[in-house]
Amino acid sequence: MSKGSYDFGLVGLGVMGRNFILNVTDNGFSAFGLDTDPEKVAALKQEGEGKPVDGTIDKKAFIENLSAPRKIMLLVPAGGPVDAVIEDLLPLLDEGDLIIDGGNSFFTDTDRRGDYLNEKGIYFIGSGVSGGAKGARFGPSIMPGGDQKAYELVKPIFEAVSAKVNGEPCVDYMGTKSAGNYVKMVHNGIEYGLMQLISEAYTVLKTGLGLSNEQLHETFTKWNQGKLKSFLVEITSEIFTKMDDKTGKHLVDLILDKAKQKGTGKWTSQNAMDLGIPVPTIDVSVSMREISALKDDRVAAEKLYESPAIPSVGLTVEDVEDALYFAFIITYAQGMTQLVAASKEYGYGCNLEVISKIWRGGCIIRAGLLEEMRKAFSKNNDLSSLLLDEGFASELNANAGAMRRVVGYSVAGGIPASGLSASLSYFDSYRSGRLPLNLIQAQRDHFGSHTYERVDMEGIFHTEW
Incomplete structure (x- = not known):
């Protein structure tokens, strides 16, 4: 091809970058790559x-x-690498050119870069990309945010390369400024929560009910054909069949129980606190990765403390399935509520129906549930929480009994299930018209004269206790 004729440029030709650029070329566009590594x-x-x-x-x-x-x-x-590449390319660019950051950048960095480049006449988009290396190659979910005029420049390419569900591309404009990176951040927070919940269901089935790896594979395969149909449940079923080529044993049993993280789950949790939005399932999923890192301490503590006996009766595999489904709904609801609040706080203009739609395919948290979420937000895009949707309320009511049985079983048997417990506690708190926080307000007024409000009259009050 001649100089100046390539449709799309990509900087960073690692596995993700190489797969993405090849995806572009498979879909009718020419592309040119840049990397400092000749190999x-x-x-x-x-x-x-x-x-x-x-x-x-x-x-x-x-x-x-x-x-x-x-x-x-x-x-x-x-x-830093994103800033370095921008500074490197900037002297060579012309007004009206577009830079797209496709990494997991923190949203305030995206806002800063957008303002900086806008002053120089360069368009900038912060775009979440989910689906891993395979998604990048064959169809990811893409979450672009920024100047909508800038998105129009790359829209045909992004729509062509994205995953498709019922012929609809899993990409759309997320909103102004850093909306794209923010939506991807919350996507990853939900991902943390779902992964933690699946791991807890796994340990209840394995430690509590005594399922073998073969039975676990069969169970998760069956679940993926029903209401828990999702990418994470699907890959979990596959994990239990993988044998280690060094020992001939099941690989999952040989993997060290220390889960690492890149920070996006923590960012979700931290920013939710800044916004005053509770996301306890996501919070605890971050904490559990941190607890998992304390391997030496955990091994030492195991020798100091007695373990309660696992209950012999009272729980079924179907109970665990229903509880996991219940907790999945709660986790998605927490993330969506955070997006509602962030959109208002930061002026993004996010459309929750659109976000639900593009998450149906390509991304890590894709699941059958997302179509029901899309429908809920289609009926009411101002819905503050999925827990206020009648359809989801019906599902939660139908599965709450199983959730209580699984959490109770885990507590009785000393099985760590903090994600499941947090999900149930969030549900019970959210559905309670009156919480015991009146006592906390009384305590605050007692020791610090912080005042309180009353249920029977308007005004701000203080008492000399």
């Missing part, structure tokens, strides 16, 4: 042989090969 450039050329794709380590050649206005996506680590 990654060579890998792109080799894998893209015969396709309208090329790459270089020369930033000037990279810019010269892109058609105007240039559309350049960055798939580099969040933080």
Whole structure:
């Protein structure tokens, strides 16, 4: 192809970047890549042989090969590397060119970069991309936010490369400023919660009910064919069949129980607190990863404390399925409520129906439940919580009994189930017209003269206790 004729540029040719750029070329667009590592450039050329794709380590050649206005996506680590690439490319760009940050950048960084580039006449989009390497190659869910005019420049490419559900692309404009990165952050927070809940269901089934790995595979496979149908349940079923090629044992049993994290779950939890929005299932999922890191302490503590006997009766596999479904709804509801609050606080203008729609395919938290969420927000896009939707209220009522049995069983048997417990506690608190926080207000007034309100008359009051 001739100079200046490539439709799309991508910086960062690691696994995600290489897969994404090849996806672009598979869908009718030409693309040019840039990386500082010659081996990654060579890998792109080799894998893209015969396709309208090329790459270089020369930033000037990279810019010269892109058609105007240039559309350049960055798939580099969040933080300093994003700023460094922007500064590197900026002198070579023209007014009206577009930079897209496709990484998991913190939303305030996106706002800062958008303001900075806008002053220089360069468009900027912060865009969440979910689906992992396979999604990048064959169809991710994409969450772009920023100037809507900027999104229109890349909309045909993003719609072509995204996952499709019923022929609908799993990409749409999320809102102004950093809306795209914020939506992706909450997506990841929900992901943390769902993964924690699945791990707790696994330990109840394995430690409590004594299911073998083969039975666990069968159970999760069956669940994925019903109301728990989702990407995370699907891959969980597959994990139980994987054998270790070194020992011949089930690989899942040989993996160290220390879960790592990249920070997006923590960001979700921290910002929810800033907004005054409770997301306890997400909070505890972050805490459990931190507790898991205390491996030496946990092994030592295990020797100090007695473990209660596992209850011999009173729970079924179906109970665990219903409880997990209940907790899934609660976790999605917490994340969606946070998005409602953030959209108002930051002026994003998010559409919750649209977000539910594009999460139905391509992304890690895709699940059958999301179509029901889309319908709920279609009926009322101002819905403050999914728990106030009659359809979801019916589902929660139908499964609450199983949830209480599973949590009670776990407590009695000393099985850690903090995510399930937090989900149930959130539900019980949310559905309570009166909470015992009147006592807390009395305490605050007693020790600090912080005042209180009354249920029987208007005004602010203080008592000399």
